[in-house]
Amino acid sequence: MAVRVQLEDFDIGAELRALQAGNPKIGAVASFVGLVRDINDGAGVTELTLEHYPGMTEQALSDVVVEAQSRWEVIDALVIHRYGTLRPADQIVLVMVASSHRGDAFSACEFIMDYLKTGAPFWKKEVTPEGSHWVAARATDEAAAERWKRDEAV
Amino acid sequence: MVTLLYFASVKEKLGIARERVELPADVVDVAGLTSSLRSRGGAWSETLGATSLKVAVNHTMAGMNALVSDGDEIAFFPPVTGG
Numbered sequence: 237m238a239v240r241v242q243l244e245d246f247d248i249g250a251e252l253r254a255l256q257a258g259n260p261k262i263g264a265v266a267s268f269v270g271l272v273r274d275i276n277d278g279a280g281v282t283e284l285t286l287e288h289y290p291g292m293t294e295q296a297l298s299d300v301v302v303e304a305q306s307r308w309e310v311i312d313a314l315v316i317h318r319y320g321t322l323r324p325a326d327q328i329v330l331v332m333v334a335s336s337h338r339g340d341a342f343s344a345c346e347f348i349m350d351y352l353k354t355g356a357p358f359w360k361k362e363v364t365p366e367g368s369h370w371v372a373a374r375a376t377d378e379a380a381a382e383r384w385k386r387d388e389a390v
Numbered sequence: 391m392v393t394l395l396y397f398a399s400v401k402e403k404l405g406i407a408r409e410r411v412e413l414p415a416d417v418v419d420v421a422g423l424t425s426s427l428r429s430r431g432g433a434w435s436e437t438l439g440a441t442s443l444k445v446a447v448n449h450t451m452a453g454m455n456a457l458v459s460d461g462d463e464i465a466f467f468p469p470v471t472g473g
Contacts, residue, residue: 270473286472287398289465292449317472329473349473355451358472359398370399373442373469
């Protein structure tokens, strides 16, 4: 299990090969990649700056991975989240989960991503032709994370 | 002493990223600390009074009734928007 918060870009192919290397029990790897869009809420985005909370961010991401491991069969998992200044089409985040079968891999990957959106301390500031502004949190992201809480109560 | 950290829009509105302060004798929880900081007035009162304000104590998300004590690191920030 690994969590990395970094300025640098990442190579999905290289990360996939590293994750599965030497572990033939892995039968499925599900991954999610988040990218910078050039338009958000109707405004053109030319640049995006991500701020984070060193120490807490890594801790929050590790906690989410541990929680995913307790809910599904996770053989290995990787979360990479970038910070700093990014441009449209740049990669922001990678979540990769390896399991024996696809069901656990898909679910754990989606869970990690949903929790990351509402629980990991990152903040986006967008630069548009009209100026720069902090991105507002979305109620739909809260709802996506809440969904997993209801499952937990069952 | 406690370490206070401010992030993103909260940091910009307050004009400060980090400070070390002596915890007032009557402050035992996040609510008390927030109230004490808001009494600085101006942007402090408004920014730390926002209903959307999030707080973390020692790297863990915390509610207003979470306890604070000497040596803690307490962070104030807006709702997160990563991913």
